[in-house]
Amino acid sequence: MGAYQVLIVGAGFAGSEAAYRLARAGVRVGLLTQSLDSVMMPFLPPKPPFPPGSLLEQAYDPGDERLWAFHARAKYLLEGEKNLHLFQATATGLLREGERVVGVDTWEGPSVAADRVVLAVGSFLGARLHLGEVEEEAGRLSEASYPDLFQHLLDLGFRFLPREASVPETPSTPGYRVRYHAFHPEEWEEATFRLPRLKGLYAVGLCVREGPYALMSQEGLRLAEHLLHELG
Numbered sequence: 001m002g003a004y005q006v007l008i009v010g011a012g013f014a015g016s017e018a019a020y021r022l023a024r025a026g027v028r029v030g031l032l033t034q035s036l037d038s039v040m041m042p043f044l045p046p047k048p049p050f051p052p053g054s055l056l057e058q059a060y061d062p063g064d065e066r067l068w069a070f071h072a073r074a075k076y077l078l079e080g081e082k083n084l085h086l087f088q089a090t091a092t093g094l095l096r097e098g099e100r101v102v103g104v105d106t107w108e109g110p111s112v113a114a115d116r117v118v119l120a121v122g123s124f125l126g127a128r129l130h131l132g133e134v135e136e137e138a139g140r141l142s143e144a145s146y147p148d149l150f151q152h153l154l155d156l157g158f159r160f161l162p163r164e165a166s167v168p169e170t171p172s173t174p175g176y177r178v179r180y181h182a183f184h185p186e187e188w189e190e191a192t193f194r195l196p197r198l199k200g201l202y203a204v205g206l207c208v209r210e211g212p213y214a215l216m217s218q219e220g221l222r223l224a225e226h227l228l229h230e231l232g
């Protein structure tokens with residue numbers, strides 16, 4: 001049995017929501033993310049309506065639209081959950097025993113063991129950010145996208161589709177575009193969240209379906225319900 005019952009890679013809207021719900025239901029959850037400074041970090045301020053009872057709803061403050069403050073409230077709630085371990089690391093590949101995923105390798109060195117692994121990596125697979133003439137390996141402004149996990153998944157035979165989204169200019173940030181990859185629809189089972197090429201592997205959020213924050217949060221909650229059912 002792994003150290004975590006469920007290990008979620010990526011503390012964005014979908015991964016954080018799933019982790020929070022699972023931990024509150026008593027599941028031992030690891031939530032691994034490449035930067036603790038970007039836990040549940042929006043591109044632009046989230047706007048209601050939100051799924052009732054969600055972490056997104058709890059972290060939202062209509063009187064405070066600062067992105068940093070929204071992130072800080074969400075991180076505070078996640079860190080207060082006793083069954084949830086939020087930590088900083090960058091997943092570079094999947095640890096496998098035969099056809100089963102048993103954890104992840106990290107860029108920092110230590111591997112992390114788990115019974116089930118969820119990829120919730122948003123717009124960070126093979127991502128390029130375009131800002132005017134500048135092109136960077138980044139999944140959002142000021143956040144690098146490292147090539148290892150995407151290359152590892154390609155090496156395992158996973159197929160992807162290219163995607164693109166843009167952020168309009170605001171008084172404090174320039175407009176920019178992000179090109180990234182999402183799993184090919186044939187790689188993902190919508191009802192179970194499984195990536196059936198390997199056992200014990202799941203995906204949620206923008207890396208499998210497009211949509212706004214509220215949908216990402218809703219999908220995180222739906223994944224949690226599915227895993228709670230599987231775990232009995």
Ligand SMILES: Cc1cc2nc3c(=O)[nH]c(=O)nc-3n(C[C@H](O)[C@H](O)[C@H](O)COP(=O)(O)OP(=O)(O)OC[C@H]3O[C@@H](n4cnc5c(N)ncnc54)[C@H](O)[C@@H]3O)c2cc1C
Pocket residue numbers: 009010011012013014015032033034035038039040041042043044045089090091092120121122123124143149164165166167177178204205206207211212213214216
């Ligand atoms: C450019 C752009 C702008 C958007 N703007 C909006 C908007 O204004 N409003 C809206 O409603 N929706 C917007 N969306 C759509 C979508 O709702 C958001 O992208 C949302 O953040 C997706 O949630 P997520 O949980 O799937 O991914 P994210 O919130 O992006 O979270 C993914 C997390 O995974 C982490 N991660 C990635 N790779 C690794 C790794 N190898 N190891 C560890 N951690 C890793 C990242 O650090 C990140 O924290 C936008 C999408 C894009 C691409």
